Amino acid sequence: QFSAKSVLVTGGAGFIGSNFIHSFMARNPGCRVVNLDILTYAGNLENLKGVEGNPDYRFVRGDIGDAALVSSLLAEAQIDSVVHFAAESHVDRSITGPEIFVRTNVLGTQVLLEESRKHWQAGVVPQFRFLQVSTDEVYGSLGDTGFFTEETPLAANSPYSASKAGADLLVRAYHETFGMPTLNTRCSNNYGPYHFPEKLIPLMIRNIINRQPLPVYGDGLNIRDWLHVKDHSVAIETVLKGGQSGGVYNIGGNNEWKNIDIVNLVCDLLDSRLGRQNGENRGLITFVKDRPGHDRRYAIDASKMRQELGWEPSYTFESGIAETIDWYLANQEWVEQVTSGAYREYYAKQYGER
Numbered sequence: 071q072f073s074a075k076s077v078l079v080t081g082g083a084g085f086i087g088s089n090f091i092h093s094f095m096a097r098n099p100g101c102r103v104v105n106l107d108i109l110t111y112a113g114n115l116e117n118l119k120g121v122e123g124n125p126d127y128r129f130v131r132g133d134i135g136d137a138a139l140v141s142s143l144l145a146e147a148q149i150d151s152v153v154h155f156a157a158e159s160h161v162d163r164s165i166t167g168p169e170i171f172v173r174t175n176v177l178g179t180q181v182l183l184e185e186s187r188k189h190w191q192a193g194v195v196p197q198f199r200f201l202q203v204s205t206d207e208v209y210g211s212l213g214d215t216g217f218f219t220e221e222t223p224l225a226a227n228s229p230y231s232a233s234k235a236g237a238d239l240l241v242r243a244y245h246e247t248f249g250m251p252t253l254n255t256r257c258s259n260n261y262g263p264y265h266f267p268e269k270l271i272p273l274m275i276r277n278i279i280n281r282q283p284l285p286v287y288g289d290g291l292n293i294r295d296w297l298h299v300k301d302h303s304v305a306i307e308t309v310l311k312g313g314q315s316g317g318v319y320n321i322g323g324n325n326e327w328k329n330i331d332i333v334n335l336v337c338d339l340l341d342s343r344l345g346r347q348n349g350e351n352r353g354l355i356t357f358v359k360d361r362p363g364h365d366r367r368y369a370i371d372a373s374k375m376r377q378e379l380g381w382e383p384s385y386t387f388e389s390g391i392a393e394t395i396d397w398y399l400a401n402q403e404w405v406e407q408v409t410s411g412a413y414r415e416y417y418a419k420q421y422g423e424r
């Protein structure tokens with residue numbers, strides 16, 4: 071078992087990165103965490119209120135593509151583990167503006183890998199690990215049956231997933247070419263607190279609360295596997311500590327849902343919570359023109375995680391989704407602030423315009 075002492079988390083102000091920092095710091099007291107995040111629209115320091123002030127935690131606003139900055143952080147903080155979340159992550163945005171996806175997800179990852187390689191080869195720390203957090207979307211789309219395994223060929227269909235696949239292959243190349251100790255996780259759709267309200271579940275919750283239409287792509291029959299973000303966080307920690315160097319690990323919830331069924335479920339759970347009539351919220355559903363290149367089905371075979379590393383998800387979907395809805399109801403101010411850009415203005419004042 072690898073014991074991390076000083077971790078560089080990239081993209082730690084985003085949805086999964088911030089949940090990971092909360093989970094990891096609670097489970098690994100005394101381990102130092104440096105959070106490097108440029109704070110795009112998707113990054114919010116409000117997500118990290120609970121760890122601010124912890125002497126083991128430090129935030130640095132900056133770009134993963136800034137080689138000099140990355141190099142100095144790795145050396146200064148004696149980093150022994152890089153856990154790489156930073157990315158542009160929204161498929162729809164990658165269709166309208168793919169360039170930033172290549173810049174951040176491919177080139178940014180390459181800079182991080184290159185600076186990590188130099189740091190690792192300099193031998194400043196006795197052991198080193200680079201963990202690339204990726205997605206099941208790199209495998210493309212499935213038919214009605216079957217699962218993605220770690221051996222499934224990469225067949226990305228959106229500019230987002232193509233940029234993640236490019237990054238995953240660079241990670242592989244740094245292992246094969248330089249022998250660098252890398253790890254690569256590929257997870258299904260996450261849900262939970264601090265999820266930016268452009269993504270399916272928080273978007274639906276927000277629109278239902280505001281009695282806005284609920285846009286559902288195409289026929290709504292696209293299938294995704296869903297995992298609670300806290301289960302994903304523990305899975306990443308498990309791979310960091312116990313994964314085989316060069317290994318790829320699929321992470322999933324064995325929990326497939328059609329998009330329309332998720333939307334119906336969220337509608338129904340919110341009927342009672344908002345004191346509305348049964349079925350009232352479903353009336354807000356509006357089918358919209360399908361996303362181009364929309365993958366039909368993703369399903370993950372996570373048996374390697376279970377068998378090799380003994381990882382299991384702890385949430386049932388029923389408990390996780392109910393808890394998530396209650397979190398959004400209790401944190402409506404957060405939702406309005408992130409969507410209005412109020413936090414961005416605040417950071418611009420605090421850290422300068424980006």
Ligand code: NAD
Pocket residue numbers: 080081082083084085086087106107108109110111112113114132133134135154155156157158159160174178203204205206234256257258259260261266
């Ligand atoms: P997110 O969009 O919520 O957060 C991304 C974070 O990266 C933001 O805080 C942003 O400010 C930061 N960032 C962007 N560009 C940067 C740069 N150049 N330098 C430094 N920081 C930068 O994304 P998320 O949903 O939390 O996803 C995190 C990672 O997990 C991504 O790599 C994504 O591909 C992967 N992933 C996501 C899911 C999911 O369901 N959301 C599933 C599997 C894998």
